[in-house]
Amino acid sequence: MVAAAVILAPGSPIEGLDDSKRVAPAERERLFDLIREQAVAVGVGTADVATIDRVNILEATRLAMRGALAGLGVEPELVLTDYVTLRDLGCPQRNLVRGDRRSASVAAASIIAKVTRDRIMEALDREYPVYGFGRHKGYPTPAHQRAILEHGPCPLHRMSFRGVGRQGELFEERQ
Numbered sequence: 076m077v078a079a080a081v082i083l084a085p086g087s088p089i090e091g092l093d094d095s096k097r098v099a100p101a102e103r104e105r106l107f108d109l110i111r112e113q114a115v116a117v118g119v120g121t122a123d124v125a126t127i128d129r130v131n132i133l134e135a136t137r138l139a140m141r142g143a144l145a146g147l148g149v150e151p152e153l154v155l156t157d158y159v160t161l162r163d164l165g166c167p168q169r170n171l172v173r174g175d176r177r178s179a180s181v182a183a184a185s186i187i188a189k190v191t192r193d194r195i196m197e198a199l200d201r202e203y204p205v206y207g208f209g210r211h212k213g214y215p216t217p218a219h220q221r222a223i224l225e226h227g228p229c230p231l232h233r234m235s236f237r238g239v240g241r242q243g244e245l246f247e248e249r250q
Contacts, residue, residue: 076122076132077195078139079187080147080154082115083180089113092182094175095189107190110183118146119191128235137161143184155181203229 083089089109091102098106111117120142122135130138136159144154144164153167157174174181193212200209206222206229213219215236228234 076127076135076139077188077192078120078136078143079184079191080116080118080120080140080143080151081110081180081183081187082117082147082149082151083110083183084113084115087113088179089183092179092186094173094182095185097176098186100193103186103190106183106186110187114183116147116149117187118143118148119187120144120146124231124233127233131235132233133159143188157181157185199231203231206231 089106091098091106095103120139122139122142126138127135140156140159140161144151144161151166153169154161154164155174155178156168156170158170158172160170161168171177171181175185176182196208196212200207205226207218208231211219213231223232
């Protein structure tokens with residue numbers, strides 16, 4: 076799980092910001108560099124597989140978001156989220172439905188998080204090449220599910236995710 080927080084410079088819009096899923100990979104890379112150069116602050120937070128399996132995906136998301144906010148190095152005046160509420164913040168927050176389409180700073184954070192996660196998945200692909208992490212970035216594509224069925228889950232797989240757990244059970248039954 077990767078989350079990001081971005082404080083954009085007032086009066087310096089970055090053209091092309093949008094929901095990271097709607098931006099082509101090469102454009103996301105370009106925007107990633109531009110955001111890093113022009114933003115007032117950028118923070119990234121993560122939650123590992125063990126944390127996700129222990130606390131659930133929503134709570135792990137909140138932990139990663141808090142890590143991203145802490146990584147800013149400055150206190151934001153307002154926190155905008157893509158509809159996830161954080162409790163006990165020291166400042167006001169607004170939780171926006173489709174925030175990455177409605178707010179430039181949320182869109183920028185979406186791009187930073189997506190590019191960071193994709194780079195992590197590409198690095199993990201070199202460690203665990205049979206799973207194809209560099210291609211599907213960890214999403215449960217049919218090819219990824221077949222790889223789990225054929226090779227069993229690896230330490231990176233969230234056993235609390237129903238698709239992984241079921242494929243892992245089928246793998247074990249075949250052994």
